[in-house]
Amino acid sequence: MPDANSQNGRQEQKIYKLVDDQGKVVAELPLLHPTLGFDVVDTRKLFQTANITTFDPSYGSTASCRSSISYVDGDNGVLLYRGYPIEELAEKSTFLEVAYLLLFGELPTQSELDKFVHEITMHTMVHEQIANFFSGFRRDAHPMAILLGVVGALSAFYPDSIDVHDPQQRLISIYRLIAKMPTISAMAHKYSLGQPFIYPRNNLEYSANFLHMMFAVPAEEYKVNPIFAKAMNTLFIVQADHEQNASTSTVRGVGSSHANPFASIAAGIASLWGPLHGGANEAVLRMLLDIGTKDRIPEVIARAKDKNDPFRLFGFGHRVYKNYDPRARVMKRVYEEVLSELGVSNDPLFDLARELEKVALNDEYFISHKLYPNVDFYSGVIMRALGIPMTMFTAIFAIARTPGWLAQWKEMIEDPDQRIARPRQLYTGAPRRSYVDVKHRVSQNGAAAGKQIKAEVHET
Numbered sequence: 001m002p003d004a005n006s007q008n009g010r011q012e013q014k015i016y017k018l019v020d021d022q023g024k025v026v027a028e029l030p031l032l033h034p035t036l037g038f039d040v041v042d043t044r045k046l047f048q049t050a051n052i053t054t055f056d057p058s059y060g061s062t063a064s065c066r067s068s069i070s071y072v073d074g075d076n077g078v079l080l081y082r083g084y085p086i087e088e089l090a091e092k093s094t095f096l097e098v099a100y101l102l103l104f105g106e107l108p109t110q111s112e113l114d115k116f117v118h119e120i121t122m123h124t125m126v127h128e129q130i131a132n133f134f135s136g137f138r139r140d141a142h143p144m145a146i147l148l149g150v151v152g153a154l155s156a157f158y159p160d161s162i163d164v165h166d167p168q169q170r171l172i173s174i175y176r177l178i179a180k181m182p183t184i185s186a187m188a189h190k191y192s193l194g195q196p197f198i199y200p201r202n203n204l205e206y207s208a209n210f211l212h213m214m215f216a217v218p219a220e221e222y223k224v225n226p227i228f229a230k231a232m233n234t235l236f237i238v239q240a241d242h243e244q245n246a247s248t249s250t251v252r253g254v255g256s257s258h259a260n261p262f263a264s265i266a267a268g269i270a271s272l273w274g275p276l277h278g279g280a281n282e283a284v285l286r287m288l289l290d291i292g293t294k295d296r297i298p299e300v301i302a303r304a305k306d307k308n309d310p311f312r313l314f315g316f317g318h319r320v321y322k323n324y325d326p327r328a329r330v331m332k333r334v335y336e337e338v339l340s341e342l343g344v345s346n347d348p349l350f351d352l353a354r355e356l357e358k359v360a361l362n363d364e365y366f367i368s369h370k371l372y373p374n375v376d377f378y379s380g381v382i383m384r385a386l387g388i389p390m391t392m393f394t395a396i397f398a399i400a401r402t403p404g405w406l407a408q409w410k411e412m413i414e415d416p417d418q419r420i421a422r423p424r425q426l427y428t429g430a431p432r433r434s435y436v437d438v439k440h441r442v443s444q445n446g447a448a449a450g451k452q453i454k455a456e457v458h459e460t
């Protein structure tokens with residue numbers, strides 16, 4: 001098997017030549033061969049040798065790093081973690097086993113797994129002082145706002161584990177973050193309800209413990225439903241990593257300055273929150289509730305296709321997948337298991353989602369644009385069936401993505417070629433000019449400068 005870390009999976013050396021309109025070779029660019037996927041033109045020396053940079057603002061054609069963690073074949077709807085198909089892991093594995101795989105590259109033996117699970121479990125509690133943060137938030141604060149603040153603040157509690165150059169400290173931070181994400185997220189939920197925080201229970205496995213902290217109350221006995229815990233485990237697994245998506249690139253970007261891991265993960269949480277990324281699961285549910293009934297589907301499809309309307313069909317489309325997102329397929333199966341456990345034969349919201357999917361997949365616009373349901377299309381409906389409020393959906397995605405973010409962060413820090421992320425730009429501003437005294441200035445900003453922007457201030 002080729003070394004997944006090597007630049008060249010295959011032997012032949014190909015060079016791409018950049019030729020100007022006079023036929024002069026401006027640069028010779030080596031071609032790198034990944035173990036899977038499309039060849040990559042190596043432009044690292046382009047600026048140095050030719051004083052030219054490349055323009056690719058959303059990185060649609062740019063490999064930002066070398067990575068051996070996950071791989072998406074967007075044309076065929078395939079997702080692999082360290083080579084293992086997501087469907088197999090979702091069916092057979094556990095979230096912590098997958099976390100180990102992402103972090104260390106291979107599935108653990110029983111003793112390796114036991115040790116890893118023990119390490120994570122021993123870090124599930126948070127410092128009591130962290131509970132005090134919560135009272136500074138409004139009760140209706142969005143859990144993601146709380147999560148990104150509290151996770152960033154963990155760096156103030158663990159100064160013993162923020163030296164990114166020390167492998168042991170990196171590992172302890174990794175354990176702490178994976179262990180504490182469910183605890184902090186569940187605390188955010190409890191705070192919104194005005195209920196006491198529930199301490200973690202270390203005799204429960206990771207997903208079951210999270211449900212326990214979400215739903216238990218001190219006054220009652222709470223037994224975690226194993227089908228629900230299994231559904232949560234699968235939900236966590238399918239969202240654990242996904243190549244160089246926006247939040248992962250953010251974690252790598254922040255981490256590239258050697259900022260501590262708590263700060264880097266907090267930045268990832270911030271990026272995930274957006275509705276085009278992890279925030280889509282909440283947006284899908286809001287959209288479905290807003291649509292309400294099947295007869296409104298044609299109207300919604302028409303809006304999604306209208307170029308003059310910013311509305312998009314949330315849970316549809318992906319930068320890389322031009323086929324069915326394999327995670328969405330797994331989610332659909334999990335949903336059916338949850339429904340059968342609940343003894344519900346039909347859920348109007350799921351029916352609506354299925355009908356919307358059917359109409360979209362038969363619509364010329366969605367076909368020609370290769371827009372298929374993504375992971376977020378069904379994950380929200382599942383979490384709703386588990387009794388989770390929609391403002392918690394993206395926080396749950398963040399718990400799931402934490403091992404992926406950390407594996408990518410660790411890989412970056414350990415990469416000898418790693419340098420601070422510092423893109424170039426295509427400058428479109430004014431050329432150099434001299435300062436003019438205010439008395440002699442003529443307005444250059446026209447209407448824009450004089451326009452009054454009315455700000456609405458909500459005081460409570």
Ligand code: CMC
Binds near residue numbers: 245280304312369
């Ligand atoms: N509804 C309607 N049209 C769409 C949609 C959509 N959901 N997604 C893309 N398009 C159209 C878009 O208008 C454009 O059309 P045209 O070429 O005619 O101008 C074309 O498809 C390509 O879209 P794009 O915005 O250039 O594609 P992108 O790769 O930059 O964006 C995306 C990817 C996921 C942000 C986008 O598909 C989207 O906004 N989807 C809805 C939000 C969503 O579900 N996000 C979750 C992504 S999966 C979970 C995760 O990894 O976070």
